[in-house]
Amino acid sequence: MTSTSAPRIAVIGAGPGGLTCARILQRHGIAVTVHDRDAGPDARDQGGTLDLHADDGQIALREAGLLDAFFRLARPEGQEMRQLDPAGTVLFHHVPEPDERFKPEIDRGVLRGLLLDSLLPGTVHWGRTLRAVTGPADGPRQLRFADGTTLECDLVIGADGARSTVRRALSAAEPRYTGVSFLEAWFQDVTTRHPDLADLVGQGSAAAADGERGLFAQRNGGDHVRVYVIQRVPADWIAAEGLTVRDTDGIRARLLDRFRDWSPRMRRLISDNDGLYVDRPIFALPVPHTWEHRPGVTLLGDAAHLMPPLGVGVNLAMLDACELALALARHDTVDEAVRAYERTMLPRSVETARALDGAAEHLLSTELPDFAGAEQS
Incomplete structure (x- = not known):
């Protein structure tokens, strides 16, 4: 199998997961390219704010060498939470302590900018819509883009979200409403x-x-x-x-x-x-969502385990990215690295997805948050 000393690695998707993976790979001297369908970094609104947790998202940023920069940009006051009733009466109010940093908020666009600025010039290729992943089972893989170009690589990492094109090379699963x-x-x-x-x-x-x-x-x-x-x-x-x-x-x-x-x-x-x-x-993807290992292709984030938006998505994506990049840096071959990553990531994502299966309904619940018994203001 291809040695990790000089593999050709392509990440599909320039979201937090894909960019985190690329950043950590580059910190370990491993070349990587990122391909995104957007025309540029400012082509569309990046969405709302994110809370990055100390036990996953922040771990990834530490490995990326960006944790201190994150804290300078983050809003710890964003950890405040209020539970109201339909009349607007406050039922529960959590005010973070001045030094509370377990899950500070950061806007998606700001986080993406931090990650983009940390990469080597030319890492991200914009306007690259992937149409298919082809090639023999033992590699190399061929990426076919909408503009008619192709790219040969030893590993394609699908960080391309809910409607992942890379996923089709591993799984027939489709997200369900x-x-x-x-x-x-x-x-x-x-x-x-x-x-x-x-x-x-x-x-x-x-x-x-x-x-x-x-x-x-x-x-x-x-x-x-x-x-x-x-x-x-x-x-x-x-x-x-x-x-x-x-x-x-x-x-x-x-x-x-x-x-x-x-x-x-x-x-x-x-x-x-x-x-x-x-x-x-x-x-959300069906639960459980797994796949048989195939050389040269793997997934992270929503491409691997799309779940209801209950505060875990980006954190899991960044933890996936961190663990995959470190596996590639620490194993002798790409295939050994991907196998090691999937042995950890798949059971974790299945466990979390099972816990959140059907949990979109909880967003309509009148019950107070789990931490309602904590200190209140």
Whole structure:
């Protein structure tokens, strides 16, 4: 098998997992290229804020040599959490200690920028949409891109998310709709434009649910708040009601009707947003999702174990990335490294996925968080 001293490694996907893997590989002197379908790093919104945990995401950043830089950019105050009822009454309030650093928040775009800036120039190749992974079982692998180009490599790492193209080389599994959907609303310059909502949400997050519907509001950097309207609806509910995602007034009217029993203050979280709503139906891979080892191909993050968005996704992706990169640095061959990585990653991801199977429904629950018995303010 190919020696890890000079393997040709290609990572597909320039998200936190793929970039973390590339960074740690380069720290160990291993060449790698990253290929992403976006036209560039600023081609689209990178999403909301992330909490990186001390026992997984931060471990990866330490191995990447970026932990101190992360703490300089992160928002520890973002660990504040409020649980509200539909009237807006605070049922539970967690305020982090001044030195609490277990899971500080950082905006996705800021984290991505930190990782991109840490890579050698030319590592990331933009505008590269992967169409297929081909080649003999014993390698090398051929990557076929939408622009007609091909690339031969000894290892292709699928870090290409929920609709992974690389996954098809290992598994026929496809994500399934969980029955729960998010509708994302943005609020800009909240201190001056939406002061009441800024006060309601605080410096971290605020959640409320009535068993059938819910709201999750989260402070981002730059005086920005994102609100996720959570509903148990068909995945295509907007089209089924004769609307499009650009019909803001029509969607808003439907939401206000569905939340008609909530207080006026809480309803402003779905009606006073700046701009369009963003439709985000929640999908997850079947549980368990595993595959038989095949030389030259492996997966990490959502490509390997897409789960409901309950605070584990990016942390697991970065831990996967860290363990795979270290395995490649420490084993004599690529195949030995990938086998060692998969022996650890697959059981861990299956265990976590089983624990979260069906947990999208918990987003609508009226129960308080598990840490509700901890110190309260």
